[in-house]
C-alpha cells in the first residue's frame with residue numbers, strides 16, 4: 001500500500017474518497033485537495049460546499065432544449081434575439097458553453113444528454129431524441145446542425161439523426177471541417193469550432 005495515501009482521520013479519508021470519484025482526480029490529487037481544504041479558512045470552505053449543494057438544488061434542465069437552467073426555460077431559449085430557424089444538436093450542456101464562447105452561432109440548441117452507443121447499451125430512447133423530433137413538428141426550424149462529438153458514438157448519433165430528420169424536409173448539416181476524428185466538442189478551441197461551424201456541410 002502506498003504509505004503516503006494513509007489518511008490521518010476518518011473525515012479526511014472520506015473527503016479524499018469523494019474527491020477521488022471526480023473525473024480527472026486521481027488519489028494523489030484527491031489527497032492534495034483534501035489537505036488544501038483542511039488548511040482553508042472555514043468561511044471559504046463553506047462557500048465551496050454551498051456552491052456544490054446549490055448547483056444540485058437550483059439547477060434543472062430547460063423544458064425546451066435540456067440545457068441547464070435555474071428556471072423552467074434557459075437563457076438561450078428565452079432570448080428573442082436568437083435565430084429560431086436553427087437548432088444545433090449537442091451531446092452535453094458543456095458543449096453549448098464551448099459553442100457560445102465562439103460567438104459564431106446565434107441559433108437555438110438541443111442537448112441529447114448522451115450519444116447512441118450499442119456497446120454501452122445506450123439507444124435512441126435513452127437520449128433526448130423524441131423531444132427533439134417533437135420540437136421539429138411545427139415547421140419553424142429550417143436547419144438542424146449536428147454537433148455531436150466526432151468519435152464513433154457521435155458519428156453514429158449524427159447518422160441516425162440525419163436519417164430521421166431529413167425526411168421531415170429540414171436541412172441537416174454536420175460540423176466537420178477542422179474537427180479531427182475523436183474530438184470532444186467541449187475541448188475544441190474557439191478557432192477550430194468557429195471554422196467547423198462555418199464550414200458545416202449538408203448531409
Ligand SMILES: [Zn+2]
Pocket residue numbers: 062063064065066067073074075076077078
Ligand atoms: Zn433551453
